[in-house]
Amino acid sequence: MAVPYRFSLFRFLLCSVLTLPSLASAHDLEIHGSNTVGATLAPSLVQGYLEQLTNGKVARQSTSRENEQILVARQQGKKLSVRVAAHGSSTGFRTLAVDQADIWASSRPARASEVQQVSHIADLTGLSSEHVIAIDGLAILVHQSNPISQMSIETLRKVFSGQIRNWSEIGGSNNPIRLYARDDRSGTWDTFKTLVLDKTAPLHDSALRYESNDQLSDDVSRDPYSIGFAGLASVRNSKLLAISDGDAPALKPNQLTVASEDYPLSRRLFMYTLGEQAPDLAKGLIEYALSAEGQGRVAASGFISQNPIAVKPELDDSVPETFKRLTQSYQRLTVNFRFSEGRTKLDNKAHRDLLRVKHYLQQHKRSADDLLLIGFADAQSDELRAQMISELRALSVRRALNHAGVPYVSYTGYGHYMPVGGSGNQRNGRVEVWIKSR
Template sequence: MTSNLLARFSGRALMALCALAMASAPVHAETLEIHGSNTIGATLAPMLVEGFLAGQAGQPVTRRGTGEANEQILTGQRANTAVQALVAAHGSSTGFRALDAGAADIWASSRPAKPSEVDRMAGRADLRDLTSEHVIAIDGLAVLVNPGNPVNQLSIETLARIFAGEIRNWSDVGGKDQAIRLYARDDRSGTWDTFQSLVLGKTYTLDPTAQRYESNDQLSDDVSRDPAGIGFAGLASVRNSKVLAISDGQAPALKPNQLTVASEDYPLARRLYMYTAGNQTPVLAREFIEFVLGEDGQAIVSESGFVSQNPMAVKPELDGQTPDTFRRLTANYQRLTVNFRFSEGRTKLDNKAQRDLRRVAEYLAQTNQSTDDVLLIGFADQQSNELRAQMISELRALSVRKALSDLGVGDIAYTGYGHYMPVGTAGGDTGQQRNGRVEVWVRGL
């Protein structure tokens, strides 16, 4: 990737890099290129690269711009070798094009790979395989308004109608009598793709009056200054704006926080990805990905403002709709900030779940908890009858129990709760995927 990297330097920056190379002991240099999502590339990816390089040699890591907006060069050492890493954050789709063209080692994306992208890369790598698809963090798509706005929550349906221009005045949703102004990410953004998929769907189209942004932070800053504004951004870019609680169907309205986002119960939670070219991935990029997915990398994820995948035990606030039977079942337990999720009617664990199994096993070992302290509770998406829902929920819990047993975590108690306590709309793909889950509960420490 060296020629691609150097081509991005201005003349002055290139001279500075040459001077640095001549003054340094290492003769050879390695390069790492990360292209794609602004959500990931603005802050998180540079922090991860810095943590990775600092841990390799214990030497300071320098940062500089390339002369292009939303691009950074990080320079450090690995063993006795200089490393230059480029982070170019121009949108998730640009990252795929760079990976496909061989101009990037890693594609940073705030959405999953599209079927067309999977097909295009099929000759080189399977983007859906564990060797290529890496969930690096969980983000909550925060719906933002001015701090003085009296509105505190909206349903996804109402939010869609607002951004489609069908609801144009705040007074129609319990706010002041003033016209609503819309702020949205641009078309190259994975944040926009997520909003379009989870909120607008196939029914609504964004109102053309919406102001569009390449940057999450700039969008949030402008919304925070506009009493009539509403926008959406990644959770790490809330800044001075007010965050609304969001409801999906009959499920309770939730604000994005550590538990609701990490467990993906929050309706607008999303996974952040890094994609690589499977077995063709360079060694440096492979080692970087392993660092990102590990405990130290996930600690940096948390520090950056996103939600780490390192499990934590939390005592959740159960709402008034929670059945008494469930309250009694979990009375002496705390919930881990991880859910094992399944597609509709299925019991096969996805790529994130494969990593989470190891994280749960490591958490239990670190906290000295026995398998007697753990309870797995399975849930089903909406089914035609209660018996089928109960069977699916129990099979899902059993599949997680078996997978943990394969990792040396002995027999764990499990139960199924059918299709009760949904966290999303039963009739949509995203709701079904969030309802079909296994929660992990541990006895209070």
């Protein structure tokens, strides 16, 4: 009995340090964290789940605090209450760690320090704790009148760090650049800082900071000399820029580029739970969010669903003729299989994607014979080595699909050609899924 006692004492002390009020008994389910997830997506998923669970109506109630709401339903005469508090990804982890939230909504992966902090309770990197509920593109926004249509990540870094201060320096009008950024509690900010800025190029002090994606986008749409970043669901009336990374072509975020995570500023949206210790209501909501119906609500909320669809991509002049011939009778599914960093092991999202591909084939009355897996490697010094790595990645996915009940899928490798990121970018090591056109 000593271990549970120490565990409870740990939580009590941590709670005292953070001076967070006790909320655990106020509601049947507590979801805390990202504004990107919590503003629209999480409430929509909760509503769908409660409607399915209770076969009744769900009421929404506002609270005295901004960016919070409560959803209420009745099951067999008993009130079910779910609180969604969207004050930033970091706040979600803190409340989960002290048992004041059942689900942590996050627009960034758990940090190593966070994983370690709760490692005695659960493994946040495990399949039962880490749940990718949607894919989002970090939207780079300017005013509709701005003549610039694309920008590299390197230029973006110089703009937001203040090294470039006037639009005329990058092909725009002779006017000062005004910066709009999310606040430092936001997972959107963490993602931008990780993917765009670095220690040598911090955010310039002149940037206006926002807790809300929508408010930031609305202000950008009213300021002709502005540039800002927000979640893809918050583009609203602003203009969206195409973004390039390294020598890869500039891409705008859309259904294919974001769902496949080829877009340089794509990111995963997460819900984290404490593994098997999560309450049944939390587990049920997670399963609903990952289901085809839940992913439909993801799309309706303005994010990118993980339900695969077939798309005929536009292949520009940068695509080799050999690849065009290889895929000429195929469409591409909006899913890429990716691997844990530095490993050949499929990541947590990929395990779900195996089942989604299987479901797609069943739903559209297609077979494994219609699929083609194409593996890619990051840049290698030796072309033969790159080809071998790309084929091994495709073979790894083929075996996993076989284990999931989709046997003997055709596969090939395309070496280190057609990168989607700069040299060394993990996104280059991927397996694309193609399906024969009808």
